[in-house]
Amino acid sequence: MANYSTSEFKSGLKVMLDGDPCSIIENEFVKPGKGQAFNRVKLRNLKSGKVWERTFKSGDSLEGADVMDVAMQYLYSDGEFWHFMDQTTFEQKAADDAAVGDAKLWLKEEDVCEITLYNGEPLSVTPPNFVELEIVETDPGLKGDTAGTGGKPATLSTGAVVRVPLFVQTGEIVKVDTRTGDYVGRIKG
């Protein structure tokens, strides 16, 4: 991979730091009077998700990380791996539990997810912002309650639990915002 100097650091650039692939969040140039210039850089470690803050001398460089984001369709899980397919090349990739993480709560077959590949292997999985999933279990709500005050927990087909209004019933399909885990609405069948 190419090396990137501090002046090329910008939000979204993927670089290697301490052996881990990182994504640059912020790059601030600091220069005292007429002296040595520095760059204070915030990076997200793409393996752990942790945010690191590091200061570099301006002009120092980091090796680029072979990281790219690709859109892939979720196929199925065999219990150990989650399988995804590139819809243009039909190439398949298997993501392990660490890569899938919390995204597994929102994976529905045939949905298209964003897969971050590191050296060609899945590093993380980002589900679509909105998914439509079936409620497999929820307490029967009171008839006539349409205001949705309070709500109740409902278990979805993926195992995710979301709060839904009282009038929503088992067997119905609901739309959920995967970034917040919030119920958005009912999908009329």
Next chain:
Amino acid sequence: MSDWLPTASLEAMKARAELMSTVRAFFAARNVLEVDTPQLAHYGVSDPHIQCIPVPGYGYLQSSPEYHMKRLLAAGSGPIYQTCKAFRDGEAGGRHNPEFTMLEWYRPGFALKDLIDECLALFAELFPGATSQHYHFRALFHHVTGLDPLKAEDSALIACAEQHGAPSDLDKAAAVDYLMATQVETALPAEQLTVVNDFPGWAAALAQTHQDRDGAVVARRFEIYYRGLELANGYQELTDPQEQRRRFEQDNILRQQHGLNIMKADDYLLNAMDQGLPPCSGVAVGVERLLMAGQGSDRIGQVLTFPWDRA
């Protein structure tokens, strides 16, 4: 896409126009001549901490009008000032843009103290009511960090910088620079014009040096900070052509050590100094910094019509 739009508000553009007319009136009243010097030249500055933008087939965009203005002084111009664009490679960020506006002026016969007073007189017009306070670099640095920047062990200064998040391969001068930028500057009272003078000798650039009471070499150089911004950088100017030649050589030794390109010594400047640069003091002020301080902006983009990323 909305990135065709300017990033400065109409108010910020008006503030710049007003500032320019205040500056012109200030110098006209003091009989300082407004001059104009080239921004494209055969030579660029040798300072290892400033990188010029090369223009193939020509030379360099100027990082400051200093060399040309000193040639005017040597030719007998008397007191001069100008506002111009200056260019520095790799300087981009919240407070930096590779192209920026410099207000620079020179006063033959002025000692550094006289120039500090004149600088504060201009700032009094731009920032009415702001008070000022003077410090020696050494005492201020010691007060904030607990270390004497000139006499402490190199290892103590480097360790202190590393404790505050500096990269691990700094030399002493870079460690002091780091602590100055990250600890000392941020500790200065925002609402006070803070004048810092007698910088360490190694940070003299083109200033004269002398020995302080302890025999440590310090530069006749000052900076003025306000609202967390470095506004002005002034020198009692080096006039000795032999010392100037030595600093060009010294800069290039440092440039070579840091893997930077060698900058040829500016013969025009050296010839002018051989002829005789009158004793003088000079100061450079960042116009965008003045505007940021005046308007309480924390991003340089708020006072530039089009910063580099959309220019």
